[in-house]
Amino acid sequence: MLFKDQVDFVRQHLKKNRLRVFTTVLATTMGCAFLIVLASIGFGLQGSMEREILTDQKLTEIEVYGDPQKKIDVDAIRKMENVRAVVEKTNAQLSANVKFEERTNSVPVNMTEFDNEEKVGSKLSEGRLPQNSDEIVVGYHFAENLLSKAELKEQEKLNEESAENDTTSTKQAKKLGYKESLVGKTISVKLQDYDNDKAINKELTFKVVGVSEKPAKDWLIKNTILFSHELKGEFYNIYKASVKDSKNIKAEKDMFYPEIKVHATNLEAVKGVIAKLKDKGLSVYSVTEQLDDINVIFLAFKVGLIFVGTIAVLIASIGIFNTMTMAVTERTREIGVMKAIGASPKLIQRLFLMESAWIGILGTAIAIVISYGISFLSNWLLPIIIDMATDSKQFQEAGIVFSHIPWQLILVASVISIGVALLSGWRPARKATKIDVIQALRQE
Incomplete structure (x- = not known):
């Protein structure tokens, strides 16, 4: 029997029992769709968390921490293999009282190496x-x-009204402040020790030559000044000269806290650089390590969801098994005739497996379409519903993805669904090959 004839044979028998086949396909569709949608939650939440971590982060950046009592050998780190640059930033226990025209501002004193920033x-x-x-x-x-x-x-x-109406307060606050560009303008700065209420009298002047990039998140506020790292000694001398009682002068190591960031040449080199830094007894943090931990957690989470979804597919397989068993029972005489005219057991088994496979393929195809629809609706509606319930717009603005369906999930779900359908039809198909020809022909 040609393959085309086999397909026609299967299609004819499926048409005879449309209602039964329809309910079986529906059960398969529901089971497969449940598997895909359930697992897509894991993929969606993992993607949202990774985007949250990667926002405003450099993948090749490694933060280095050492013993506060010991100075980190930055020059040795710079000479390490696969290190593109090392940026040493300093956070001072000083604030900068800024004056520009008739306007004032107060910001923490932060210093950096601009040549390495470049x-x-x-x-x-x-x-x-x-x-x-x-x-x-x-x-x-x-x-x-x-x-x-x-x-x-x-x-x-x-600020007093913000507790009652955050939205209105924020909109009005945006109207305050200096509206023109500060680039090219000169500002005056007076330093102030955090432990002293009075500013140090000496006034310094600086020219604004740049404005930092906009933060990735709207709620992040960058009200800062970045001074040159070369000013560290001058700032400390100004501080010492302002302290009347020499016993109260802080040591330089207590006044300035270094923040060292190592930049690897590429993403592949990050793990190697981290290993070398740890060998030097340094503590490090890299977003890549955090991502690795998250991937392990979500891998276990997704495997669990797929397992639960697979149970739904297995339940649907009971319907396929019943449908194929009834098909074999109803067509006993027809199977006997096929055997009598020379049909091999393999051909008969193949015909019934084709029927169960067709049910699995059709159910899986419909489930994929439905799953994408549910995924789209959940990502659109859930943030709106949650924000309405909490009376805010945080979830819509955050852009959280609750469901994401990658092609790998479709492939896994299809293999599971169609594979279960074939396994469900295998036993009835084997039963069909063992039917006795004489008894089958005697059946009316």
């Missing part, structure tokens, strides 16, 4: 990186926080 490709929203110690880069929201006396009073009023 090597790692630090981005700005405006201007350039400093080339001299009297040039600075201000944060993206620095200008918004340069307030006049009248605006300071209005800001205090808005």
Whole structure:
């Protein structure tokens, strides 16, 4: 019998029992769709978490921490293989009281090595990186926080109202501050020790040459100034000169806290660089390590979801088994005739397996279409429903994906669904090959 004739033979018998076949296909569809949708939750949440971690993060960046009492040998790290650059930043126990025209602002004192920042490709929203110690880069929201006396009073009023109406307060706050570009402008700075209420009298002037890039998240506020790392000694001398009682002078190591960031040449080199840094007794943090931990957790989570979904497919397989068993019972005489005219047991088995496979393929195809529809609706509706319930817009603005269906999930689900369908039809198909010809022909 030609393959085309086999297909026609299967199609004719399926048409005879449309209702039974329809309910069996429906059960297969529901089981497979449940498997795909359930597993897609794991893929969706994992993708959302990875995007959250990677936002505003550099994949090749490694943060290094050492013993506070010991200085980290930065030069030795720079000479390590696969290290593109090392940026040493410093957080000072000082604040900078800024004055520009009739406006003021207060920000923490942060210093960095601008030449190395350029090597790692630090981005700005405006201007350039400093080339001299009297040039600075201000944060993206620095200008918004340069307030006049009248605006300071209005800001205090808005802060009081913010507890009652966050949305209105935020919209009004955006109207405050300096609206023009600060690039090319000169500002004056007075340093202040965190433990002292009064600012140090010495006034310094700096030229703004750049503005940092916009934060990846709307709720992040960059109200900062980045000074040159070369000013570390000068700032400490200014601080020491302002302290009247020499017994109260903080040591330089207590005044400045280093923050070292190592940048590997590429993503593949990150793990090797991390291993070498750990061999030196340093503590490190890299977003790649966090991603590895998340991947392991979500792998177990997705495997569990697929296992639960597979149970639904197995339940649906009972329907296929019953359908094929009834088909064999109803067509006993027909099987006997086929055997009498020379049909081999393998051919008869193949015909029944083709029927069960057709049910599995059709059910899986419909399930895939339905699953994509459910995934789209859940990603669209769930954030709206949750935000309506919590009276906010956090989930819609966050862009959380609750369901994601990659092609690998479709492949796994299809193999499971069609494979279970074939296994369900195998036993009835084997039963068909063992039917006695004489008894089958005697059956009416």
